[in-house]
Amino acid sequence: MNILITNDDGIFAEGIYKLACALDKIAKVYIVAPDRQRSATGHAITMHEPLRAEKVKFFDKDFDAWAVSGTPTDCVKLAIEALLSEKIDIVFSGINKGPNLGTDVLYSGTVSAAIEGAILGYPAVAVSLADFKNVNYNVAAKFSITVAEKILKNPLPPDTLLNINVPNCKEEEIQGVNITNLGARKYKNSFIERIDPRGQSYYWLGGEVIDTKDNDGSDIHSVKNNCIAVTPIHFDLTKFDLIEKVKKWNMQVK
Amino acid sequence: MNILITNDDGIFAEGIYKLACALDKIAKVYIVAPDRQRSATGHAITMHEPLRAEKVKFFDKDFDAWAVSGTPTDCVKLAIEALLSEKIDIVFSGINKGPNLGTDVLYSGTVSAAIEGAILGYPAVAVSLADFKNVNYNVAAKFSITVAEKILKNPLPPDTLLNINVPNCKEEEIQGVNITNLGARKYKNSFIERIDPRGQSYYWLGGEVIDTKDNDGSDIHSVKNNCIAVTPIHFDLTKFDLIEKVKKWNMQVK
Numbered sequence: 471m472n473i474l475i476t477n478d479d480g481i482f483a484e485g486i487y488k489l490a491c492a493l494d495k496i497a498k499v500y501i502v503a504p505d506r507q508r509s510a511t512g513h514a515i516t517m518h519e520p521l522r523a524e525k526v527k528f529f530d531k532d533f534d535a536w537a538v539s540g541t542p543t544d545c546v547k548l549a550i551e552a553l554l555s556e557k558i559d560i561v562f563s564g565i566n567k568g569p570n571l572g573t574d575v576l577y578s579g580t581v582s583a584a585i586e587g588a589i590l591g592y593p594a595v596a597v598s599l600a601d602f603k604n605v606n607y608n609v610a611a612k613f614s615i616t617v618a619e620k621i622l623k624n625p626l627p628p629d630t631l632l633n634i635n636v637p638n639c640k641e642e643e644i645q646g647v648n649i650t651n652l653g654a655r656k657y658k659n660s661f662i663e664r665i666d667p668r669g670q671s672y673y674w675l676g677g678e679v680i681d682t683k684d685n686d687g688s689d690i691h692s693v694k695n696n697c698i699a700v701t702p703i704h705f706d707l708t709k710f711d712l713i714e715k716v717k718k719w720n721m722q723v724k
Numbered sequence: 725m726n727i728l729i730t731n732d733d734g735i736f737a738e739g740i741y742k743l744a745c746a747l748d749k750i751a752k753v754y755i756v757a758p759d760r761q762r763s764a765t766g767h768a769i770t771m772h773e774p775l776r777a778e779k780v781k782f783f784d785k786d787f788d789a790w791a792v793s794g795t796p797t798d799c800v801k802l803a804i805e806a807l808l809s810e811k812i813d814i815v816f817s818g819i820n821k822g823p824n825l826g827t828d829v830l831y832s833g834t835v836s837a838a839i840e841g842a843i844l845g846y847p848a849v850a851v852s853l854a855d856f857k858n859v860n861y862n863v864a865a866k867f868s869i870t871v872a873e874k875i876l877k878n879p880l881p882p883d884t885l886l887n888i889n890v891p892n893c894k895e896e897e898i899q900g901v902n903i904t905n906l907g908a909r910k911y912k913n914s915f916i917e918r919i920d921p922r923g924q925s926y927y928w929l930g931g932e933v934i935d936t937k938d939n940d941g942s943d944i945h946s947v948k949n950n951c952i953a954v955t956p957i958h959f960d961l962t963k964f965d966l967i968e969k970v971k972k973w974n975m976q977v978k
Contacts, residue, residue: 512767512797513830520918520926543766543831544929552915552927573843576767576836576959577797589827589910613977620973629908630963632970641977649971651962654883656843661806664774672774673806675798687967698977702966705830708905709884712956713941716886717903719874723867723895723952 471497473618474558474587476545477566478509478579481537485565485607487529489597492611493562494533496618500556501528502549504579505537509566513582515547516540523553542583550590560618561587564597565610569635571600571689572655575703584631585705593621594631600693601638609644610636613698626702633701635693643696650699653688656680725751727872728812728841730799731820732763732833735791739819739861741783743851746865747816748787750872754810755782756803758833759791763820767836769801770794777807796837804844814872815841818851819864823889825854825943826909829957838885839959847875848885854947855892863898864890867952880956887955889947897950904953907942910934 473493477486481503490499505524521540528535536553538545546561563583575581580596587594595617599610613636621632633652637644657677665671684690689699727747731740735757744753759778775794782789790807792799800815817837824832834850841848849871853864867890875886887906891898911931919925938944943953 507772510769510771512765512769512836514766514768515764515831515929517764517929518761520928521915522924522926547913547929548915548927551913552917573959575961576839576843577769582766582830585830589830590913609977613975616975616977620975624970624973627966630966644977647975647977649967651964651967652960659801659805659844661775661802663806670776672776673802674774675769675771675801700970700975702963702970703961704963705827705961706906707829707957707959707961709956709958710905712881712884713903713905716878716954716956719878721867721870721874721901721954723863723870723898723901 471559472556473497473499474549474561475499475501476503476542476563476583478504478511478542479567480504480507481535485567488607488611489562489565489614490533492615493618496615499533500554501533501535502538502545502553504542504545505539508541508579510577511541511579512577513543514541516544521548523548542579543586546583546586558592560621561592561594562614565607566598567605568598568602569600570596570598570633571635571693572653574655575633575652581633588629588631593626595634597634599638600635605638609641630702630704633703635689635699637693637696639696644698645696647698647700648692650689650692650701651687652701653684653690655690725813726810727751727753728803728815729753729755730757730796730817730837732758732765732796733821734758734760735789739821742861742865743816743819743868744787746868747872750869753787754808755787755789756792756799756807758796758799759793762795762833764831765795765833766831767797768795770798775802777802796833797840800837800840812846814875815846815848816868819861820852821859822856823854823947824850824852824887825889825947826907828909829887829906835887842883842885847880849888851888853892854889859892863895884956884958887957889943889953891947891950893950898952899950901952901954902946904943904946904955905941906955907938907944909944
C-alpha cells in the first residue's frame with residue numbers, strides 16, 4: 471500500500487512526523503508537504519508563480535519526502551501529477567495541530583488538501599488534534615492506522631472523504647468514536663488595530679469561537695466529550711432544496 | 725441600502741468597477757478589496773501577519789474604497805468588523821474575470837468572499853463573467869441590480885448564498901436565466917517542469933478543463949448555452965447520507 475501524506479503546518483511539524491511513522495507500519499509513505507507553515511490557506515492554489523519541490527531529509531527517517539513552496543492543495547496536485555510515479559492508495563493530511571471542526575473546515579489547509587485528494591479520485595482523510603497546547607499525537611496517529619485499514623476495506627463513494635478530529639488526551643481517556651456532522655463553529659472576529667513606528671495603522675485578526683447550533687451529533691459536541699469525531703464530507707456546495715424556490719423569483723435580464 | 729463589494733482580481737480590476745457603478749444606481753456602495761490580484765486563494769485568511777487597509781481613490785468615482793493587503797475573505801471580515809460602521813444589506817463579490825463554475829468554486833476567492841459574507845450573516849452574491857477574453861461586463865453588471873433587488877424581497881435562508889455566472893455576450897444574445905446546480909468541472913492537471921538559470925527545476929501548474937458528469941441542470945451546461953446560471957450554494961460540507969454507513973465500520977481506538 472502507498473500512502474501520500476501532506477499537511478498545512480509544514481513538513482517539519484511534529485504532527486506529520488507522527489502520522490508518517492504510524493502509517494509507515496502498514497504502508498510505504500510518501501511525504502509531500504509545504505516547506506513552511508501554511509495554515510488557514512483554505513483551498514488556495516498557486517497559479518501566478520511557479521512551484522519548487524525539494525527532496526528533503528525527513529527527521530531521522532528514510533522516507534521519500536519533498537518540501538514544496540506552495541499550499542497544501544498544491545502539494546497534493548504536484549505529488550500526484552508530477553513527483554510520484556507510484557499508484558497512491560490513500561491521501562492523508564495531518565496531523566494538524568489544532569481542531570478543524572464545523573465551519574472551520576472551509577479555512578483549513580489540512581482539510582482542503584484531503585478534499586483535493588478526493589477531487590483527484592483518491593480515498594482521502596484529514597486528521598486533526600483538537601488542541602494547541604501540550605499536544606500528544608499518539609492517539610491520533612494510532613487511530614489513523616485504523617482508518618486507513620477500514621477505508622480500504624469499505625470504499626467511500628466518489629467525491630467524499632473523512633474529516634477526523636481527535637481529542638488531546640491519553641488513549642484510556644478516549645470515550646469512543648462518533649460518526650458526526652459538522653457543527654456550526656463561528657467566530658466573533660475582532661480585529662485589533664495597532665499603529666506601526668511610522669504612524670500607520672494595521673490590523674491583527676483576533677477572535678474567539680462561538681459555538682452556535684451545536685447538536686449532539688456534531689463533531690464539536692463529540693470532541694468536547696472526549697470522543698473522536700469522524701465526519702464524512704463532500705464538496706458539492708449546491709443547496710439543492712433552494713433551486714425551486716429561487717426559480718419562483720422569475721429573474722430576467724432587464 | 726448599503727452594499728459591500730469585494731473581489732479577488734484586485735481593487736483596480738475592471739470587473740469590480742463595473743459592478744460598483746451598476747449597484748451605485750440602487751445603493752450606497754462600499755468597496756473593500758484586495759490591493760492586488762488574489763485569484764485562486766480559496767477561503768484563505770491571513771492569521772500569521774497583520775493586514776493593511778488603505779483608503780484609495782476608486783477610478784473616477786467618489787465611492788468609499790479600501791485596498792487591503794489580504795485575501796478576499798480577509799476583506800469581508802475586515803470590512804464588516806473593523807472598517808465600516810454602516811449596516812450592510814448585501815455583500816457582493818465580483819465581477820470576476822473568468823468563470824467560477826462547478827468544482828471551481830472551491831478554489832475561487834470570489835466565491836469564498838461571498839461565503840464569508842453568508843457566514844457573517846449577510847445576504848451574499850458572487851458574480852463571475854464566464855470568459856477571459858474580450859470581456860464585456862455589461863450584462864453581468866446589469867443583472868447584478870436585478871439580483872440585489874430580488875434578494876432583498878426574497879430573503880435566502882441562513883447560511884446560503886447565490887453563485888452567478890454570466891456568459892460573455894451581448895444582452896440580446898442571452899437565452900435566459902437558469903437556477904442551476906454546480907456541475908462537475910475537473911481539471912486534467914499538468915505540471916510543466918522547467919529549469920531555471922541555476923539548473924534548478926520548478927513547476928508551473930497548467931491544466932485543461934474536463935467536464936465530467938455534466939447535466940442539463942448544471943451551471944456549466946447553462947453557460948455553454950448562453951444562459952445566466954444562478955446556483956444557490958451553502959457551506960455545510962457534511963455528507964449526511966454517509967453517516968450511517970460509516971457507523972457500520974465500527975471503528976475503535978485500538
